[in-house]
Amino acid sequence: MTKRFIPATNLDGGTPIGSSYLATFVRCPYLFFNQYIRPAGDLEDGGMLVGIQPRFRSSALSSGSMFHTFMEHLYLSGCRDGHDTGEWDIDAALNAMAVCREEVRSGYQETTDCDKDFDAMMLLGRQYVDEFGRQSHSGTPEWPRFQVAFDGDGRPLIEREFRLELGYNDYYITSKPDIIMTRDGYLITRDHKTAAKSWGARRANNIDTDPQFTMEHMILSELFPEEAFAGSEVNVVVKGLNLGTKAQRFYRNTTTRSISDIISFKADTLDLLHRIDESVANFTDLLESTGDLELSAGLAFPRHGVRTDACHAFNRNCDFIDLCLYKDNINNNLGAFKPRRVARMDEQIED
Numbered sequence: 001m002t003k004r005f006i007p008a009t010n011l012d013g014g015t016p017i018g019s020s021y022l023a024t025f026v027r028c029p030y031l032f033f034n035q036y037i038r039p040a041g042d043l044e045d046g047g048m049l050v051g052i053q054p055r056f057r058s059s060a061l062s063s064g065s066m067f068h069t070f071m072e073h074l075y076l077s078g079c080r081d082g083h084d085t086g087e088w089d090i091d092a093a094l095n096a097m098a099v100c101r102e103e104v105r106s107g108y109q110e111t112t113d114c115d116k117d118f119d120a121m122m123l124l125g126r127q128y129v130d131e132f133g134r135q136s137h138s139g140t141p142e143w144p145r146f147q148v149a150f151d152g153d154g155r156p157l158i159e160r161e162f163r164l165e166l167g168y169n170d171y172y173i174t175s176k177p178d179i180i181m182t183r184d185g186y187l188i189t190r191d192h193k194t195a196a197k198s199w200g201a202r203r204a205n206n207i208d209t210d211p212q213f214t215m216e217h218m219i220l221s222e223l224f225p226e227e228a229f230a231g232s233e234v235n236v237v238v239k240g241l242n243l244g245t246k247a248q249r250f251y252r253n254t255t256t257r258s259i260s261d262i263i264s265f266k267a268d269t270l271d272l273l274h275r276i277d278e279s280v281a282n283f284t285d286l287l288e289s290t291g292d293l294e295l296s297a298g299l300a301f302p303r304h305g306v307r308t309d310a311c312h313a314f315n316r317n318c319d320f321i322d323l324c325l326y327k328d329n330i331n332n333n334l335g336a337f338k339p340r341r342v343a344r345m346d347e348q349i350e351d
Helices: 019-027 029-037 059-077 090-109 111-132 198-205 210-224 259-290 291-299 311-315 319-325 329-336
Strands: 016-018 052-054 146-148 162-165 171-175 179-183 188-194 229-239 250-255 335-338
Touching: 019 210, 019 259, 029 229, 029 259, 029 291, 052 259, 059 111, 059 162, 059 188, 090 111, 111 162, 111 229, 111 319, 162 210, 171 210, 188 198, 188 210, 198 229, 198 250, 210 229, 210 259, 259 291, 319 329, 329 335
Parallel strands: 016 171, 188 229
Antiparallel strands: 052 335, 146 179, 162 171, 179 188, 229 250
């Protein structure tokens, strides 16, 4: 018998697909091309279609990584011997975040900004513990109503990746809920999000159509049909609020998905993968016949971002906006980028 939350089959050697990979193609095919396809190196000399990324990472992404590390180790610190005690060790979480700070430091153009972000995330972490810890100052402790769930081997279900084969080529889709936990005894997934103060409520209220949560439900329901989930919760923590402010700092909201939602989403996913494969094949054919990389890219991956406003999504400019604004002089702007790491297709492009 399969142990609880331990997949019967481990997938290795295939092509992982995450929610953001698909959403990026829908948002703007040319953005998708740059992020996942643009060649790194000469294709005739062993180069690869791996995409590019900015040489310097945005502050929002790096600070988000630090805060996620804090949250991961905060919840892990309360897990002992297959049980969630709710006894968080904030020092352990802060120490883990300090390690993450050094890992992301090279992505900052100004390293002093890294330390400023770390200080801000450290304050945010302390505020979170004050709000929801067992000694909550606000009277809203999570435990015991919310508790981390565990797999059949007694390991906490925190930052656990799950993989589901799609039956098309070698693709499998991945999902990594920040936590699988129980709320009032019922299973839910929870994902942490940091947001600017003007985006907190909106981030919490748009989850009914967020594909990340649909993908979580699809993967978990197919891998573990015997488990009943009461929904998925988004846990939004607002950045940049001054101490003593009366503005809301924390938002939570729960969403569910029906069987028909999941069936439709899987069909949509396969349709998108077919369209992506066709675009890549079209690009390589055009490149072979014309020898013009930029022309081939523009024809195979149109700049639909100017129609969907992907150029300015999430309250900031697209990382590749200069490649569109100065499309007749792209080579002079490529120095701001470096090859993207392979197999990071599920990396979030939003804050």
